[in-house]
Amino acid sequence: MAxxxxxxSAGYLPETVTRSVKxxxxxxxxxxxxxxxxxxxxxxxxxxxxTVTQVSEGVDDLTGVDDKRTTTVAMDFGRITLNGSxxxxxxxxxxxxxxxxxxxxxxxxxxxxxxLVDTRPGRxxxxxxxxxxxxxxxxxxxxxxxxxxxxxxxxxxxxxxxxLDLLPETPILDCDARDRASALNALTALVQxxxxxxxxxxxxxxxxxxxx
Amino acid sequence: MTPPDDRSGGYRDSxxxxxxxxxxxxRPSRNTISVDTLLIATDPPPPLPVSAxxxxxxxxxxxxxxxxxxxxxxxxxxxxxxxxxxxxDLVDSGHLTARAGSPRSAQLPRDxxxxxxxxxxxx
Ligand SMILES: Nc1nc2c(ncn2[C@@H]2O[C@H](COP(=O)(O)OP(=O)(O)OP(=O)(O)O)[C@@H](O)[C@H]2O)c(=O)[nH]1
Ligand SMILES: [Mg+2]
Numbered sequence: 001m002a003x004x005x006x007x008x009s010a011g012y013l014p015e016t017v018t019r020s021v022k023x024x025x026x027x028x029x030x031x032x033x034x035x036x037x038x039x040x041x042x043x044x045x046x047x048x049x050x051t052v053t054q055v056s057e058g059v060d061d062l063t064g065v066d067d068k069r070t071t072t073v074a075m076d077f078g079r080i081t082l083n084g085s086x087x088x089x090x091x092x093x094x095x096x097x098x099x100x101x102x103x104x105x106x107x108x109x110x111x112x113x114x115x116l117v118d119t120r121p122g123r124x125x126x127x128x129x130x131x132x133x134x135x136x137x138x139x140x141x142x143x144x145x146x147x148x149x150x151x152x153x154x155x156x157x158x159x160x161x162x163x164l165d166l167l168p169e170t171p172i173l174d175c176d177a178r179d180r181a182s183a184l185n186a187l188t189a190l191v192q193x194x195x196x197x198x199x200x201x202x203x204x205x206x207x208x209x210x211x212x
Numbered sequence: 213m214t215p216p217d218d219r220s221g222g223y224r225d226s227x228x229x230x231x232x233x234x235x236x237x238x239r240p241s242r243n244t245i246s247v248d249t250l251l252i253a254t255d256p257p258p259p260l261p262v263s264a265x266x267x268x269x270x271x272x273x274x275x276x277x278x279x280x281x282x283x284x285x286x287x288x289x290x291x292x293x294x295x296x297x298x299x300x301d302l303v304d305s306g307h308l309t310a311r312a313g314s315p316r317s318a319q320l321p322r323d324x325x326x327x328x329x330x331x332x333x334x335x
Contacts, residue, residue, distance in 0.1 A: 012277025020248040046286035053291040082331025089248045109314030191329045
């Protein structure tokens, strides 16, 4: 894998870039988040740390006795420069409940969330808490991409919609996180969906909470 | 510098370091700097006070080209929260220029979403 140039001379954004946009890539453990980001990113995916203050309530590690504690969590990210003027950043965040505070910081002002799911037997259940947080917590537009592994059995979108209890308008698509075109297709579907959803809202009326 | 290319999933616990590196402050002086806020050193650079630390100098050197906050943090191998504090001080002192990252508001402007969609389709 390529790495950041040691002299730091390369990898800078063109100075024509004036704006940036975030997309979150979330999903359960090992579902392919890092792989997908790596498939589309123009820089080698980087890993960094964010310090989050967690309220111990709802934290799956019950050793915390304080009301609040600070933890350091890792997140990975990639970058795509679009049209020389917008930098698109993809952030991979783990789906487990104890990472939800990380999502909150990342979700603020994001275009939407690409949710990767693994539909192999016994794996889908791990996605349930991801959808809980998307629907009750951060409420950004999201699409669901089924990442295909060699032993993934194809399910109909309707069957999956029922199993995950998704709204009829939430797009569900297939993807191969290792394939750049397939990963870009999933991102395109997400941004299209974010536009569709925003068209449903009255224009120029500031809203605090986006319609998911 | 070695890249933070740790695919093993391990991470360093640095709960104390943010307070040390930022001279006791955990919060930036301004809250407008987001993970994707774009940063670049002001050209020509105003002189740094002699009190400026190693971290500030490293940050400014890294920002001789345009990078987001999170990229600067990853390249410097520092937590995002630390770099956010250092960067906002350097913006306040005029050493660093910040270009708008994602808005604090929940909703993105439609024209920006459309630009992203067009850009993705053109790839
Ligand atoms: N066959 C196949 N394998 C995949 C695909 N996507 C990911 N993998 C493999 O699945 C494993 C996990 O992928 P990662 O991208 O590390 O998953 P992740 O979601 O980032 O995992 P965590 O960060 O640990 O939660 C790796 O061995 C990948 O090579 C895919 O689309 N098809
Ligand atoms: Mg990963």
